[in-house]
Each structure stands twice: as structure tokens, then as C-alpha cells.
């Protein structure tokens with residue numbers, strides 16, 4: 001008999017692999033059909049590989065390849081992550097985390113039937129906003145409000161329903177792009193309005209607005225400079241003055257964006273209620289920025305206008321579902337009662353920032369040689385208050401090898417820790433760490449540093 005046995009080209013059976021204890025956990029995470037497809041795709045690849053052609057299955061660790069392919073897919077699933085970026089409302093990290101108490105308190109409304117469109121007092125069909133208009137009135141002094149799926153939808157609905165075919169006056173300093181693909185001039189064009197530009201990038205006055213008004217003007221639109229700030233020689237119009245001088249047929253609309261309802265964060269910012277007091281007919285803003293709710297768009301202001309918006313056929317496409325509405329209702333009640341759970345993530349992070357010094361010192365002592373307490377800055381983020389940073393503390397990690405590799409490795413943990421790089425070091429900002437994340441933050445980093453120590 002020759003020493004060389006025949007090459008074995010027989011890959012394991014798919015059915016058997018699906019019962020293998022190393023692959024079974026991925027069925028729960030990815031579903032059986034998806035894991036089956038991964039196995040088939042890997043088999044096709046393996047059959048093409050030179051090593052397989054030469055040595056057959058003996059040359060290849062089939063199971064290891066399958067696990068790697070499953071892991072890649074697993075990383076695409078949504079998962080909780082730990083935010084150590086110092087940006088409280090982080091667009092890539094789901095913006096506002098909801099307060100656990102808020103989430104728990106609407107569970108029963110959403111796991112059962114609800115009175116979403118049933119008026120309990122009469123037994124007739126009703127509107128779906130429940131107590132929301134009343135709550136927004138108590139909060140901002142707005143006559144009425146309309147809720148949509150996000151603030152981009154607010155903008156579109158306002159422009160489409162109130163200004164289609166007419167002129168909308170916008171300052172040249174406010175023709176901005178907010179995040180991916182949302183440009184003010186584009187959304188105006190899409191909603192059928194004609195953009196009339198006034199002023200310059202740094203200076204726009206009341207007269208600029210008033211002088212541009214024609215019979216065909218429907219609206220003056222002011223847009224909050226969300227993700228940047230122009231500093232130096234600048235001038236913005238006195239909004240009150242513009243509002244007072246506008247003729248009856250022209251509405252003043254402010255896209256405030258962030259949902260800032262107090263001026264305590266920054267002197268330079270104007271709150272929602274203040275815009276309304278100064279004469280804005282409508283303000284619109286996101287539900288998942290500063291106020292800390294689910295993704296939603298609020299349009300608040302004069303009821304004469306909100307009624308027109310609510311009746312627009314596009315409203316059907318933009319209306320939020322009951323999960324969102326129930327969360328917003330509960331959030332506003334808590335906010336009005338000044339409960340901690342109604343404050344929103346931005347305020348929580350600002351409160352925590354003040355306690356981060358002590359925490360940073362404690363953690364530096366826990367991980368000597370690996371972590372140093374470092375003063376840093378946090379931001380509210382998500383296009384809110386772009387001009388302000390707030391002092392806090394965090395950790396600078398001292399790790400062997402490339403910082404980028406450690407940043408990537410922390411992102412690959414079971415509960416990913418998202419830090420950032422500065423001067424070739426990994427930084428972890430402690431202000432945006434949620435209290436519920438602390439135990440996992442500690443245990444995962446304990447293990448991470450322990451493993452580094454073992455390698456050294």
C-alpha cells in the first residue's frame with residue numbers, strides 16, 4: 001500500500017454542522033437560514049481555494065472559517081455599546097438612550113391593545129396624539145403641536161403644506177447641510193418651494209428679510225446652525241423685530257433642531273419657548289436630541305397652522321407609531337414634573353461630568369500603568385450647542401503597540417466600548433458612561449488589561 005492515502009474532498013454535512021455545539025449559539029443570534037447560507041457560501045469559497053484542491057479537508061480548519069464568518073455577521077446586529085466618546089447625543093450611537101424607567105413604564109401600553117385612536121370618553125374614533133398637545137402647551141406655551149417621525153419630516157411637512165409654489169426666505173448663513181444628505185436648499189426644492197436667499201454668510205439683518213418679501217412670499221425660515229458655529233464678525237437679526245414687521249401672509253418658522261428648552265447650557269442659545277415668545281409662528285425640533293426621547297419630530301406653535309399640517313395627506317406617511325407616541329407622552333409628563341427620568345441624556349451627562357474627576361482617579365488606581373486620569377471635554381452633540389464644550393475627566397490608556405489596534409479591540413468586546421484616539425493614545429471619556437454600563441465597563445477592562453499583562 002502506498003504511504004499517500006487518497007485526498008478527502010468531502011466537506012462535513014450542513015445538517016451536522018447546524019447541530020455542532022460551536023455553531024448552535026449562532027443560530028439563536030443569526031437565525032437558522034442565515035447560518036445555513038453562511039455555511040454554503042463558505043463551502044463554495046473553500047472548494048475554490050488552492051489549499052483545498054491540493055489537500056482536501058485535511059488542509060483546512062472548516063469550523064474555524066465558519067465561526068469567523070458567523071462572527072462577522074454577528075457584528076452587524078444591533079447591540080448595546082458603551083459610549084466613552086464624550087459626545088452625549090451621538091448620531092452613530094443611536095442618539096438618545098432612553099431612560100430605563102421611561103421604557104418600562106410604557107411597556108404595557110405597547111404589549112397590549114391601546115386607545116391610540118379611540119376616544120374613551122365617547123367611544124368614537126379620536127386623534128392619536130393623546131395628551132401630547134396639552135403637555136407641549138404646558139412645556140413651551142405653544143397653542144398646539146403636530147408629531148412626525150423625525151425633524152427632517154417636520155421641515156418637509158411645514159414647507160410642503162404651508163409654502164408649496166411660494167417663496168421661502170432663508171439667510172445665506174443658514175443654508176446648511178445637517179448630517180448625511182439633508183440640505184436645506186434640497187428640501188426646499190423637494191417640497192415645491194422657491195428659495196429666496198438673503199444676507200451673507202456672516203451677516204443677515206431684519207431689513208434683509210423684510211426687503212425680500214413679495215406677494216408670493218409664504219414664509220421666513222430660520223435654521224439653527226446645528227453642527228457648526230460662525231464666530232467673529234457676525235450679526236443675526238433681532239427675531240422679535242422680524243416677527244413684528246412680517247405681513248399677515250408670511251409665517252415665521254424656526255427649525256430649532258436640538259429641542260433645547262432652557263438656556264442654561266449656553267448663553268448663545270435660544271430656547272424653544274423663547275422663540276415662540278419672540279413671535280415665531282412654528283418651531284420644529286427632534287425628539288431624540290436634547291430632550292432624550294425616541295426618534296420623532298415636533299412641530300409646535302399656532303393652532304391655525306398645525307391644523308393645516310395635520311390635515312395634509314403627507315401626514316399619513318409621517319405620523320409616528322404608538323411606541324413613539326407613548327414614550328413621548330410619558331417623557332413629557334416626567335419632564336414637567338421635573339423627575340430625573342424626564343431630563344434627557346444630555347442633562348444627565350452634564351450632571352455626571354462634574355463627578356468624573358473622582359471616578360477617573362479611582363479607575364487610574366484600579367488599573368495602574370494602563371490608565372491615567374486626564375482632564376477632557378464633553379459635548380452635547382447631535383447638532384446641539386455646537387459652540388460649547390464642558391469640562392470633565394476621563395482616562396488616557398497606556399498600552400503596548402498601536403493605539404488604533406486597541407481602539408478596534410475595545411470595539412470588538414462582547415459589549416463594545418467606543419473610545420477615541422488623540423495623539424496616538426486611546427482616550428475614554430467618562431462623562432458619557434451610563435450608570436448601567438459601569439459594571440460591564442469595569443469587568444471588560446479588568447479582563448482586557450489582565451490579558452495584556454499576561455502577554456507581557
Ligand SMILES: *Cc1c(COP(=O)(O)O)cnc(C)c1O
Nearest residue numbers: 150151152224226256257286383
Ligand atoms: C438634527 C436637525 C435636523 C434633522 O433632524 P432629524 O430628527 O435628524 O430628522 C434638522 N434641522 C436641524 C436644525 C437639526 O439640528
